Amino acid sequence: MTYCVAIKLNSGLVFASDSRTNAGMDQVSSYSKMNAFASGEDRAFVLLCSGNLATTQGVINHIRLALYDEDDKNSFKNFKHLFDVAEYIGLLSRSVQGRDRGGPQQETVNLDASFILGGQIGNEEPEIYLIYPEGNYISVSPNKPYLQIGEIKYGKPILDRIIEPDTSLEDAARCAIVSLDSTMHSNLSVGPPIELLLYGKDHFKIDRYIKLDIESPFYQSVTQGWGKNLQKAFTRLPRFDWEY
Amino acid sequence: MTYCVAIKLNSGLVFASDSRTNAGMDQVSSYSKMNAFASGEDRAFVLLCSGNLATTQGVINHIRLALYDEDDKNSFKNFKHLFDVAEYIGLLSRSVQGRDRGGPQQETVNLDASFILGGQIGNEEPEIYLIYPEGNYISVSPNKPYLQIGEIKYGKPILDRIIEPDTSLEDAARCAIVSLDSTMHSNLSVGPPIELLLYGKDHFKIDRYIKLDIESPFYQSVTQGWGKNLQKAFTRLPRFDWEY
Numbered sequence: 001m002t003y004c005v006a007i008k009l010n011s012g013l014v015f016a017s018d019s020r021t022n023a024g025m026d027q028v029s030s031y032s033k034m035n036a037f038a039s040g041e042d043r044a045f046v047l048l049c050s051g052n053l054a055t056t057q058g059v060i061n062h063i064r065l066a067l068y069d070e071d072d073k074n075s076f077k078n079f080k081h082l083f084d085v086a087e088y089i090g091l092l093s094r095s096v097q098g099r100d101r102g103g104p105q106q107e108t109v110n111l112d113a114s115f116i117l118g119g120q121i122g123n124e125e126p127e128i129y130l131i132y133p134e135g136n137y138i139s140v141s142p143n144k145p146y147l148q149i150g151e152i153k154y155g156k157p158i159l160d161r162i163i164e165p166d167t168s169l170e171d172a173a174r175c176a177i178v179s180l181d182s183t184m185h186s187n188l189s190v191g192p193p194i195e196l197l198l199y200g201k202d203h204f205k206i207d208r209y210i211k212l213d214i215e216s217p218f219y220q221s222v223t224q225g226w227g228k229n230l231q232k233a234f235t236r237l238p239r240f241d242w243e244y
Numbered sequence: 245m246t247y248c249v250a251i252k253l254n255s256g257l258v259f260a261s262d263s264r265t266n267a268g269m270d271q272v273s274s275y276s277k278m279n280a281f282a283s284g285e286d287r288a289f290v291l292l293c294s295g296n297l298a299t300t301q302g303v304i305n306h307i308r309l310a311l312y313d314e315d316d317k318n319s320f321k322n323f324k325h326l327f328d329v330a331e332y333i334g335l336l337s338r339s340v341q342g343r344d345r346g347g348p349q350q351e352t353v354n355l356d357a358s359f360i361l362g363g364q365i366g367n368e369e370p371e372i373y374l375i376y377p378e379g380n381y382i383s384v385s386p387n388k389p390y391l392q393i394g395e396i397k398y399g400k401p402i403l404d405r406i407i408e409p410d411t412s413l414e415d416a417a418r419c420a421i422v423s424l425d426s427t428m429h430s431n432l433s434v435g436p437p438i439e440l441l442l443y444g445k446d447h448f449k450i451d452r453y454i455k456l457d458i459e460s461p462f463y464q465s466v467t468q469g470w471g472k473n474l475q476k477a478f479t480r481l482p483r484f485d486w487e488y
């Protein structure tokens with residue numbers, strides 16, 4: 001499993017992902033699920049991946065090939081809108097899945113993959129898209145300005161309570177860490193290190209990228225601080241009438 | 245969908261459940277999923293239900309029939325151990341599901357039901373059991389002393405952070421309200437009113453039972469208080485190094 005989240009704010013975009021990959025309980029590994037393609041003065045792209053690792057790696061490889069080939073109409077240099085990129089990745093994902101289907105394992109292996117694409121092209125607003133295994137995609141809702149893929153439920157309540165369009169990039173990044181931390185506590189298939197990326201609107205470059213291992217002092221201070229603050233918050237809840 | 249949780253503490257048991265039942269989006273109704281059977285001086289039972297409403301009502305009806313018939317070996321008056329009751333309910337559930345299977349709808353209707361049984365008999369410790377649709381059952385883990393059925397993921401992180409064996413019944417009940425509230429925020433198929441039941445060890449009666457509708461002042465003060473306290477807790481998280 002996987003857990004990735006992308007948040008769209010007035011001031012830019014925040015991306016976070018875990019790194020655990022597993023095929024069964026005894027084949028557990030660590031792979032980055034975050035890919036940044038900052039490919040020009042007027043454009044920047046980040047892609048988060050979830051699902052079958054061979055499918056997502058296949059898609060990333062095709063994107064990289066097209067990136068370096070300026071004549072390729074699918075080079076990210078040549079797209080006019082971010083949703084064009086979402087559409088291209090959706091088609092790529094279907095084509096990679098289609099190539100691998102029909103083998104002898106077809107009934108037992110799930111080749112599905114989901115992606116979150118975020119970024120900005122030219123004068124367009126920064127945007128995030130969730131690309132489904134079917135290749136179709138959605139943009140984010142203005143009321144709940146975040147998208148998730150993978151094991152999404154455990155980490156959702158904290159996003160719902162904290163994230164607003166005017167939340168700062170840093171606060172959203174802290175919220176993403178807490179959301180990932182809660183998920184890792186509850187589901188073994190989501191694991192460290194956590195990758196975190198902040199993109200400031202109109203910057204057309206990655207502003208901040210950090211990779212947090214579970215032993216890193218910052219990660220420790222956030223998760224322990226959160227545990228303590230939460231318990232304090234809890235003790236301040238109102239009493240039942242029979243407790244007075 | 246449904247969300248029910250039962251918590252085992254040193255001082256007794258806490259039960260909480262939502263009340264929403266739906267068959268599709270246009271058949272939404274409100275049914276209690278909490279049943280208390282305090283059937284004698286040395287025993288008390290609470291049963292939480294999730295799954296197919298006809299199955300759970302069938303099981304409850306059979307239990308009530310047996311309850312009033314003292315000669316029935318399955319009257320709760322005659323069981324020696326709480327796990328005997330769990331086993332009986334598991335068998336009942338399978339038999340009700342089996343009775344309803346094989347009809348023309350068999351491929352499309354899910355008749356599964358899950359239960360949480362909690363209570364105490366005589367000198368035994370209070371205990372909680374999760375009874376699966378297959379009729380088999382598990383007791384609670386000492387480390388994570390709670391069991392959930394239904395839409396369990398959204399409300400799990402707060403239980404993991406707060407519940408310890410020595411948590412008080414009232415604190416556990418507040419935690420259950422927050423856990424249900426977080427779930428109701430995230431999933432439309434879980435809805436009010438919330439039922440809450442507290443059982444003190446060796447009391448052999450229901451100590452406290454309350455039903456909280458969403459407009460009730462206490463529920464409002466908990467959910468609003470929690471939202472505010474959580475945001476305050478969040479602002480106290482450590483800064484990134486570039487924020488200083």
